[in-house]
Amino acid sequence: MSEMLKVKNLCKTYIINKRQNNVLRNVNFEIEQGEMVAIMGPSGSGKTTLLYTVSGMDTITAGNVDFFGKELSELSDGDVSNVRLNEMGFVFQQMYMLKNLTIYDNIILPAYQSKEGKYTRKEINDYAVELMHKLAISEVADNDINEVSGGQLQRACICRSLINRPRIIFADEPTGALNQQSSKEVMKILNQINEEGTSVMLVTHDKKVAAKCERILYIEDGNIRDEINLGKYTESEDRREREKKLSNWLMELGW
Numbered sequence: 526m527s528e529m530l531k532v533k534n535l536c537k538t539y540i541i542n543k544r545q546n547n548v549l550r551n552v553n554f555e556i557e558q559g560e561m562v563a564i565m566g567p568s569g570s571g572k573t574t575l576l577y578t579v580s581g582m583d584t585i586t587a588g589n590v591d592f593f594g595k596e597l598s599e600l601s602d603g604d605v606s607n608v609r610l611n612e613m614g615f616v617f618q619q620m621y622m623l624k625n626l627t628i629y630d631n632i633i634l635p636a637y638q639s640k641e642g643k644y645t646r647k648e649i650n651d652y653a654v655e656l657m658h659k660l661a662i663s664e665v666a667d668n669d670i671n672e673v674s675g676g677q678l679q680r681a682c683i684c685r686s687l688i689n690r691p692r693i694i695f696a697d698e699p700t701g702a703l704n705q706q707s708s709k710e711v712m713k714i715l716n717q718i719n720e721e722g723t724s725v726m727l728v729t730h731d732k733k734v735a736a737k738c739e740r741i742l743y744i745e746d747g748n749i750r751d752e753i754n755l756g757k758y759t760e761s762e763d764r765r766e767r768e769k770k771l772s773n774w775l776m777e778l779g780w
């Protein structure tokens with residue numbers, strides 16, 4: 526396997542009222558193509574900041590973020606936007622769907638925004654229909670975004686994040702606003718997407734969610750303190766065994 530994301534000595538400092546807050550301090554890690562990685566850690570430890578900086582959504586203060594051989598900090602804003610649009614997918618807890626557009630229109634929008642021209646409109650539309658079918662939201666395709674449930678909206682976000690066939694999905698608390706059942710469904714889909722080859726990097730507080738990931742990084746005070754490799758999750762596997770392993774590890778870290 527080859528590394529898709531190489532993060533070296535990543536630092537992020539916020540300055541508010543002349544006070545420096547060193548949120549990320551020399552973070553080092555790599556994500557290989559096809560991996561599914563969870564970021565866990567106490568509140569305020571820098572998880573979201575890490576996700577935002579390695580995905581080019583926020584600038585870095587120092588260090589390197591190499592995405593498939595491209596150093597993100599050396600690219601122009603336009604080039605970073607293009608990498609984000611064409612090679613990365615994003616799923617957030619607060620789902621930034623556009624009001625006054627249907628679910629279907631929201632899903633296809635990133636494909637129409639992409640200037641790569643790899644796919645015809647028909648191919649894009651067919652793929653959107655296929656994704657909606659796969660994520661069981663076909664029946665709400667023509668609804669406005671305020672006419673669907675939280676779980677349906679989150680699944681629509683996942684469809685949207687996949688429409689440009691990204692290499693990696695970045696997800697910040699993708700199940701944070703969902704009930705147990707919807708959360709399970711969303712994880713099932715993320716596991717499926719990952720099985721099909723798309724890498725996933727997600728931030729979560731939920732042990733059940735993290736236990737379905739392959740590798741878990743534990744971040745504390747802006748540093749990766751430890752990691753555990755549980756191997757790829759399969760449906761047939763004993764989920765509770767993985768959860769137990771993860772719980773024990775987290776307990777040792779003082780979680």
Ligand SMILES: Nc1ncnc2c1ncn2[C@@H]1O[C@H](COP(=O)(O)OP(=O)(O)OP(=O)(O)O)[C@@H](O)[C@H]1O
Binds near residue numbers: 548570
């Ligand atoms: N845009 C910003 N400007 C200034 N400070 C910020 C900004 N975003 C985050 N921070 C600060 O960075 C630190 C880490 O925040 P971050 O959201 O990355 O933590 P987190 O681990 O994701 O927390 P949580 O689990 O509570 O979501 C916090 O002290 C926060 O106040």
